[in-house]
Amino acid sequence: MSQLALPYWMESSEKVQARWKLARVLGLTLGTTGISVVFNYLGRDFFNALAAKDQAKFSEMLIKYLGAIVAGIPVFVFRDYYQSLLAVEWREWMTRRFTSDYLSGTSYYNLASSGTVDNPDQRISSDVRNFTDAALALNITLLSAVVDLVSFSGILYSIYPPLFLALLTYSVGGTGLSYLIGKRLVGLNFNQEAREADFRYGLVRVRENAESIAFYGGEESESRLLGNRLSGAISNLLELLKASRNLAFFTSFYRFLIQLLPAAVIAPLYFKGDIEFGVINQSTSAFNHILGDVSLVVYQFESLAGFSAIIDRLGQFREILEDDGGTAASLSSSKEAPALDKGNDSPGTAKLTNGVATISVVETDVGNTGGDTLLTVQDLTLIVPGGTSSNPLLISALDLTVRRRSSVLIMGPSGAGKTSLLRAVAGLWRSGSGTIRCPARGSGLFFVPQRPYMVLGTLREQLLYPTWTTVVSGPGVSGAAEFTVVGTGRHNGKPQLPLPDDGHLVAALQRAQLQGLLERVAGDLDCQADWAAMLSLGEQQRLAFARLLLARPDLVLMDESTSALDTENESRLYQALRDQGITYVSVGHRPTLVRYHEEVLQLHGGGAWTLHAASEAKLDLLGAF
Numbered sequence: 001m002s003q004l005a006l007p008y009w010m011e012s013s014e015k016v017q018a019r020w021k022l023a024r025v026l027g028l029t030l031g032t033t034g035i036s037v038v039f040n041y042l043g044r045d046f047f048n049a050l051a052a053k054d055q056a057k058f059s060e061m062l063i064k065y066l067g068a069i070v071a072g073i074p075v076f077v078f079r080d081y082y083q084s085l086l087a088v089e090w091r092e093w094m095t096r097r098f099t100s101d102y103l104s105g106t107s108y109y110n111l112a113s114s115g116t117v118d119n120p121d122q123r124i125s126s127d128v129r130n131f132t133d134a135a136l137a138l139n140i141t142l143l144s145a146v147v148d149l150v151s152f153s154g155i156l157y158s159i160y161p162p163l164f165l166a167l168l169t170y171s172v173g174g175t176g177l178s179y180l181i182g183k184r185l186v187g188l189n190f191n192q193e194a195r196e197a198d199f200r201y202g203l204v205r206v207r208e209n210a211e212s213i214a215f216y217g218g219e220e221s222e223s224r225l226l227g228n229r230l231s232g233a234i235s236n237l238l239e240l241l242k243a244s245r246n247l248a249f250f251t252s253f254y255r256f257l258i259q260l261l262p263a264a265v266i267a268p269l270y271f272k273g274d275i276e277f278g279v280i281n282q283s284t285s286a287f288n289h290i291l292g293d294v295s296l297v298v299y300q301f302e303s304l305a306g307f308s309a310i311i312d313r314l315g316q317f318r319e320i321l322e323d324d325g326g327t328a329a330s331l332s333s334s335k336e337a338p339a340l341d342k343g344n345d346s347p348g349t350a351k352l353t354n355g356v357a358t359i360s361v362v363e364t365d366v367g368n369t370g371g372d373t374l375l376t377v378q379d380l381t382l383i384v385p386g387g388t389s390s391n392p393l394l395i396s397a398l399d400l401t402v403r404r405r406s407s408v409l410i411m412g413p414s415g416a417g418k419t420s421l422l423r424a425v426a427g428l429w430r431s432g433s434g435t436i437r438c439p440a441r442g443s444g445l446f447f448v449p450q451r452p453y454m455v456l457g458t459l460r461e462q463l464l465y466p467t468w469t470t471v472v473s474g475p476g477v478s479g480a481a482e483f484t485v486v487g488t489g490r491h492n493g494k495p496q497l498p499l500p501d502d503g504h505l506v507a508a509l510q511r512a513q514l515q516g517l518l519e520r521v522a523g524d525l526d527c528q529a530d531w532a533a534m535l536s537l538g539e540q541q542r543l544a545f546a547r548l549l550l551a552r553p554d555l556v557l558m559d560e561s562t563s564a565l566d567t568e569n570e571s572r573l574y575q576a577l578r579d580q581g582i583t584y585v586s587v588g589h590r591p592t593l594v595r596y597h598e599e600v601l602q603l604h605g606g607g608a609w610t611l612h613a614a615s616e617a618k619l620d621l622l623g624a625f
Helices: 002-010 015-051 055-102 107-114 120-159 161-182 184-208 210-216 219-257 261-271 277-294 296-323 418-426 459-464 502-511 515-520 537-551 567-579 591-596
Strands: 338-341 351-356 360-364 373-383 393-403 407-411 432-439 445-448 468-473 482-488 555-559 583-587 599-605 608-613
Touching: 002 015, 002 055, 002 120, 002 296, 015 055, 015 120, 015 277, 055 107, 055 120, 055 296, 120 161, 120 184, 120 277, 120 296, 161 219, 161 261, 184 210, 184 219, 184 296, 210 219, 261 277, 373 418, 393 418, 393 432, 393 583, 393 599, 393 608, 407 418, 407 591, 418 432, 418 445, 418 555, 418 583, 445 537, 459 502, 459 537, 502 515, 502 537, 537 567, 567 591
Parallel strands: 360 432, 407 583, 407 599, 445 555, 555 583
Antiparallel strands: 338 351, 373 393, 373 432, 468 482, 599 608
16 A cells, blocks of 8 residues: 555655645644544533533533534534545545556556456546545545544543553454454455546447448447446445445444443443443443444444545556556567577478567657668568467568668558558557667657547647647636647757648648548638547548648558548558658558559568569459459
């Protein structure tokens, strides 16, 4: 728990302010204990006056009691308010840190590919919120319990020592029994968090893929899959309710029985006239305070079980993110990649030997060197991450050079390694050997996938992504938004690209053949919509080209980026790339793509490949693809 909790208080830039705010909450907590002690004594004198039928004393104590309530209630209210406020600020910092670590490098990709951890989105959002709320409340409760215990133990012991000893015996026994009865709750709470998240994720998937499901007519299948996930959550929840029920039997009996114990123990003293009636009320109040302090585990066991499950989930998530910078033993992990000893074997029959080999990706500063070569692949052997020795090889001993303003088309049958080669260039897959030199992503290298990513936001933000990061100032919900550039895709000494104005954005949309989209939004670049649902795949691909034309990268890698376009639009978009002088490498199956490229790299499977000029490509050879 300390590894999760301490960084905010020890490492963050807000640590000093956070400590002062925590001190304020602790001070108010001590104040609430002091007020409770005052109420204890006021209650004693109040009931003594009532029992003695002393009207003057009763009226005096009533006024004092009301005054204490008026003065004391704000302390309780402000303690709870400032505690909740501090929990919110802690949550914000912790969520930002987890989000930053999750998006650092390719951690999010590695986790998704490997399936190492379930539902990272829920861990970052829901689990972090629950952790900060519970951790702060628990520590404040513990402090309050300690101070309460010291304060009221003296009162109770001074009234009647045997009552204090009976209390300790009762609470220790209750704590042990509550642990034995409720220990199953920890594992059940952990499983419930995971299964609820799985069910929510299934619903999100249906929403995101509504059109595909409708075309397939997959409603019954989706209903069955969601039903299975719901059944898993309900089944675990029923077990959780049974365990909670068993614990509730004990805690309820424990809580109600205690109402009689102090009066039963101290009543003989009252009957003998050794104590006044108000002392019974005072001892009962002190007894209940101490009981709440020493029986914290009994009363809060179910909450503690849920909190323990959250600590386990966040701790696991944090360890995976920090183990090796997010590689998480994933598809890009070199730990699963066996070394390759090519020896004298032919391509596609590389020997696998013990040891480790990884692909080296070197990011070059093409902006400063002004070199003519943008991408160099040297002696690259690429294998399936985690692949077995029977069939791991995708590409063997590949040498490829891509110069400025040139173009290469990668073709081959499905599974030959076309997209995998792009993953290797991006540094997402490292399983194999060899060296790749290319511009850094965001500095000169741009990727356009087959299904472009549509960000949440306005049409303007769709076009600026990912080269410009924008912040919406003002309400940002309705009306025109104001954008502030907080980062650009150009660095390493290259001049930063200015933020495109509306004219440039409109021109890019028109160049990408998206005049119809402009008409649909009435020319409003700040129109917000669910773009992934609103736009067809072809429109999304054209929008990705508009982004590309605005970013003007040195090198773009495109993975079947025109697969949903007709040949006329495909031709126009490739011509736009040529006109802007952008160097590009494409992956595709269509023979018509050959005319837009200078070289063709054919992958044949099993590691074999050939590279030749596009003018030498034979249609009968390419027709198979």
